[in-house]
Amino acid sequence: MKDFKVGIVGFGNVGSGVVKYLIENDTVIAKRTGVKPILAKIADIDITTDRGVIVPDGILTTDVSELIDEVDVVVELVGGIRSAKKIIMEAISKGKPVVTANKALLAEYGEEIFSAAEKSEADIYYEASVGGGIPIIKVLREGLVGNQIKKITGILNGTCNYILSKMEEEKKSFAEILEKATELGYAEADPGLDVDGFDTAHKAVILASLAYGEWFGMDPVHIEGIRGISLDDIKFAAELGYKAKLLAVIKNENNNVQIRVHPTLVLSDSQMAKVNDVFNAVHIDGIPVGETMFYGKGAGLEATSSSVISDIIDVALNLKFGSHRRIPGFRTGKQFKKLLKMDDIVSRYYCRIHAIDKKGVLAGISETLSYNNISVSSLLQKEKHDGEIVPIIVITHETKEGKVLKAIRELEALNTVEGKIKYIRIEDY
Amino acid sequence: MKDFKVGIVGFGNVGSGVVKYLIENDTVIAKRTGVKPILAKIADIDITTDRGVIVPDGILTTDVSELIDEVDVVVELVGGIRSAKKIIMEAISKGKPVVTANKALLAEYGEEIFSAAEKSEADIYYEASVGGGIPIIKVLREGLVGNQIKKITGILNGTCNYILSKMEEEKKSFAEILEKATELGYAEADPGLDVDGFDTAHKAVILASLAYGEWFGMDPVHIEGIRGISLDDIKFAAELGYKAKLLAVIKNENNNVQIRVHPTLVLSDSQMAKVNDVFNAVHIDGIPVGETMFYGKGAGLEATSSSVISDIIDVALNLKFGSHRRIPGFRTGKQFKKLLKMDDIVSRYYCRIHAIDKKGVLAGISETLSYNNISVSSLLQKEKHDGEIVPIIVITHETKEGKVLKAIRELEALNTVEGKIKYIRIEDY
Numbered sequence: 095m096k097d098f099k100v101g102i103v104g105f106g107n108v109g110s111g112v113v114k115y116l117i118e119n120d121t122v123i124a125k126r127t128g129v130k131p132i133l134a135k136i137a138d139i140d141i142t143t144d145r146g147v148i149v150p151d152g153i154l155t156t157d158v159s160e161l162i163d164e165v166d167v168v169v170e171l172v173g174g175i176r177s178a179k180k181i182i183m184e185a186i187s188k189g190k191p192v193v194t195a196n197k198a199l200l201a202e203y204g205e206e207i208f209s210a211a212e213k214s215e216a217d218i219y220y221e222a223s224v225g226g227g228i229p230i231i232k233v234l235r236e237g238l239v240g241n242q243i244k245k246i247t248g249i250l251n252g253t254c255n256y257i258l259s260k261m262e263e264e265k266k267s268f269a270e271i272l273e274k275a276t277e278l279g280y281a282e283a284d285p286g287l288d289v290d291g292f293d294t295a296h297k298a299v300i301l302a303s304l305a306y307g308e309w310f311g312m313d314p315v316h317i318e319g320i321r322g323i324s325l326d327d328i329k330f331a332a333e334l335g336y337k338a339k340l341l342a343v344i345k346n347e348n349n350n351v352q353i354r355v356h357p358t359l360v361l362s363d364s365q366m367a368k369v370n371d372v373f374n375a376v377h378i379d380g381i382p383v384g385e386t387m388f389y390g391k392g393a394g395l396e397a398t399s400s401s402v403i404s405d406i407i408d409v410a411l412n413l414k415f416g417s418h419r420r421i422p423g424f425r426t427g428k429q430f431k432k433l434l435k436m437d438d439i440v441s442r443y444y445c446r447i448h449a450i451d452k453k454g455v456l457a458g459i460s461e462t463l464s465y466n467n468i469s470v471s472s473l474l475q476k477e478k479h480d481g482e483i484v485p486i487i488v489i490t491h492e493t494k495e496g497k498v499l500k501a502i503r504e505l506e507a508l509n510t511v512e513g514k515i516k517y518i519r520i521e522d523y
Numbered sequence: 524m525k526d527f528k529v530g531i532v533g534f535g536n537v538g539s540g541v542v543k544y545l546i547e548n549d550t551v552i553a554k555r556t557g558v559k560p561i562l563a564k565i566a567d568i569d570i571t572t573d574r575g576v577i578v579p580d581g582i583l584t585t586d587v588s589e590l591i592d593e594v595d596v597v598v599e600l601v602g603g604i605r606s607a608k609k610i611i612m613e614a615i616s617k618g619k620p621v622v623t624a625n626k627a628l629l630a631e632y633g634e635e636i637f638s639a640a641e642k643s644e645a646d647i648y649y650e651a652s653v654g655g656g657i658p659i660i661k662v663l664r665e666g667l668v669g670n671q672i673k674k675i676t677g678i679l680n681g682t683c684n685y686i687l688s689k690m691e692e693e694k695k696s697f698a699e700i701l702e703k704a705t706e707l708g709y710a711e712a713d714p715g716l717d718v719d720g721f722d723t724a725h726k727a728v729i730l731a732s733l734a735y736g737e738w739f740g741m742d743p744v745h746i747e748g749i750r751g752i753s754l755d756d757i758k759f760a761a762e763l764g765y766k767a768k769l770l771a772v773i774k775n776e777n778n779n780v781q782i783r784v785h786p787t788l789v790l791s792d793s794q795m796a797k798v799n800d801v802f803n804a805v806h807i808d809g810i811p812v813g814e815t816m817f818y819g820k821g822a823g824l825e826a827t828s829s830s831v832i833s834d835i836i837d838v839a840l841n842l843k844f845g846s847h848r849r850i851p852g853f854r855t856g857k858q859f860k861k862l863l864k865m866d867d868i869v870s871r872y873y874c875r876i877h878a879i880d881k882k883g884v885l886a887g888i889s890e891t892l893s894y895n896n897i898s899v900s901s902l903l904q905k906e907k908h909d910g911e912i913v914p915i916i917v918i919t920h921e922t923k924e925g926k927v928l929k930a931i932r933e934l935e936a937l938n939t940v941e942g943k944i945k946y947i948r949i950e951d952y
Contacts, residue, residue: 119810126664229665229666236665239832239833381825382540383826384820390816
């Protein structure tokens with residue numbers, strides 16, 4: 095059995111988890127795989143703080159280049175963009191395989207990174223970049239390799255899912271729950287990356303590129319976060335049998351690809367609706383496999399460590415067998431399929447209309463919808479609860495988004511309708 | 524790009540599915556993996572019946588040995604034991620890699636087969652043997668390779684899950700739904716392999732061996748089927764917030780392993796309870812990954828084809844890179860961990876007691892349970908519905924099975940209790 099030297103760059107939360115479980119589970123890993131990963135170097139700016147794990151003497155360093163030169167795999171757990179990119183590019187240029195959990199970096203600079211890795215024939219593995227402990231990258235690249243991927247939808251951000259779950263559970267507003275989440279450390283001091291949907295979008299780009307074999311980058315992604323979801327929306331949705339989730343939606347219909355991230359209603363009875371708190375789930379619809387779903391913790395040092403270690407082992411086996419780049423990386427370069435405009439996507443919609451409670455209001459709304467050929471699947475008219483304003487919730491059948499937006503503009507122009515109409519897309523399973 | 528010659532033995536339902544999707548998806552597979560599987564030979568006793576797929580000229584044969592000699596991978600889709608074993612052993616003895624979906628064969632003769640494959644250094648892949656289209660073998664062998672596996676539970680048999688789902692949905696007895704399932708082709712004419720739990724047990728043996736790295740075989744598996752589940756049980760369970768599922772339960776507690784298959788109640792609100800009809804799901808609890816779940820179609824030519832094709836590609840990549848047996852097989856030979864006796868397992872229990880409706884009946888039951896240190900979590904006493912007999916449902920806290928069985932024997936001896944007490948284990952998520 096060949097020892098395999100692991101170098102970890104970034105000895106923070108995830109880094110210390112990987113160290114802990116690489117050491118704790120080394121026997122079972124060696125038994126299963128025939129390779130024994132040895133923790134050879136850990137690099138960090140700070141090598142004095144106690145991380146609660148005991149590491150072998152003399153392996154801590156502040157010199158990343160030294161680490162890259164001495165190890166068989168470089169595990170980048172620094173996070174962020176600038177130094178992480180520098181570390182990865184240096185490793186790749188030296189032909190060293192890289193394992194990373196850095197979705198932001200891959201989504202933003204994937205083209206450059208994967209292209210460099212291709213040139214120097216270095217392995218790059220990134221299981222922990224999407225879905226935490228769920229081995230979704232391996233599932234897509236290998237387990238479902240024989241499938242045409244029709245659709246991927248996923249809850250990919252634990253912070254957003256925690257906030258939406260708690261808003262419903264505790265009947266509190268977005269702002270109140272966000273404050274609590276920040277106190278508990280579930281949300282960052284600057285929560286924008288999570289709640290504005292960017293983190294989910296980074297992951298969606300990676301999944302879309304795996305599904306369709308082309309590097310899309312961030313430009314084609316439609317991104318909406320969850321700040322606009324009110325407690326009223328969550329309550330009305332619940333009455334109609336739905337739950338609100340921040341979903342990534344990736345579809346290929348007739349070679350038109352759409353990649354979008356937005357709050358979405360899913361039937362309360364669906365598996366996706368049961369994904370609560372910091373859990374993630376990815377639903378994949380493929381031909382021939384049909385519907386599949388993969389569920390697990392989306393973040394945290396434990397779940398992330400599981401994925402990082404799985405990547406380390408893949409690299410180790412590739413080294414043992416000389417099979418590096420066994421699964422090819424993305425083809426880089428602009429090879430985009432046709433990307434669908436948001437106006438052209440087809441979905442069902444939840445619309446919350448604030449109507450003035452007088453005769454003929456429903457007739458006016460129905461007429462406008464009908465004139466626009468929008469067919470109503472269900473309608474909920476609440477009793478007055480805000481002076482003369484009454485909320486009317488319309489759920490539509492499948493319609494092109496452009497048509498729905500046109501109808502919404504016309505509805506907003508009615509003198510029986512007050513203010514803006516809120517709409518949320520619906521995804522059916 | 525190297526062509527890779529695929530030989531399929533068994534041109535039935537699954538065989539024709541694999542042929543169809545290998546041909547339909549060959550471009551996407553080649554783009555993703557850099558290998559192009561070419562359908563080179565198909566062997567079957569019957570090579571004249573139209574299977575609804577067009578195959579290249581001259582590739583059909585009745586001569587299995589000829590096929591084995593000419594191809595790069597032998598895909599065994601014959602099913603059953605005798606000829607399937609002969610085919611696989613011949614392929615292995617000639618050093619040819621094997622892909623199989625045959626769980627019964629692997630569970631019964633795994634030791635012999637894996638040992639032969641080890642000697643001749645032939646690859647053997649079997650993704651389709653468990654969980655249909657769910658890539659659960661790859662998830663366990665590779666995606667979660669860095670984990671200690673605490674527990675695996677799964678719904679692994681579509682026929683049983685269909686029957687239990689329909690019994691609840693249509694409020695009909697096991698016999699009625701089985702008859703319907705047989706008519707619809709969801710159950711075999713001889714349904715024993717499915718409804719008596721053996722098929723689930725075959726799959727449980729494979730999962731347990733992957734989780735714990737030792738070949739267990741069928742002997743240590745406790746097997747109960749679903750024939751004993753009455754509509755009353757399903758109704759009472761539903762009232763108490765549970766659903767009945769046939770579960771495989773594989774646990775390792777302090778190096779004591781248990782492998783069991785039996786009807787199990789799960790909370791109606793759990794993800795597992797939402798797995799209906801012919802879907803399968805596998806829930807894995809590992810350290811560090813925590814709780815994960817994998818869901819998809821458990822059978823059918825489409826889902827099975829997805830897994831078979833994924834295996835074919837793994838073999839093709841191993842051939843391309845000379846990395847055969849990249850992931851080692853099971854170590855064979857008796858290396859059993861300590862196997863827990865059923866009396867020593869710890870679970871919660873649902874007990875249905877038929878009591879005679881007279882004063883002091885509840886007191887007598889409570890006293891017996893309390894005397895045996897069995898703590899009651901909930902109790903449901905139904906109104907009389909069968910003369911003087913009233914069903915009392917007791918749900919216990921966690922208890923050793925031996926203690927529960929002793930208490931049940933004592934309860935059955937009470938003169939206020941009529942007949943046998945039905946008990947069903949409960950699994951919590």
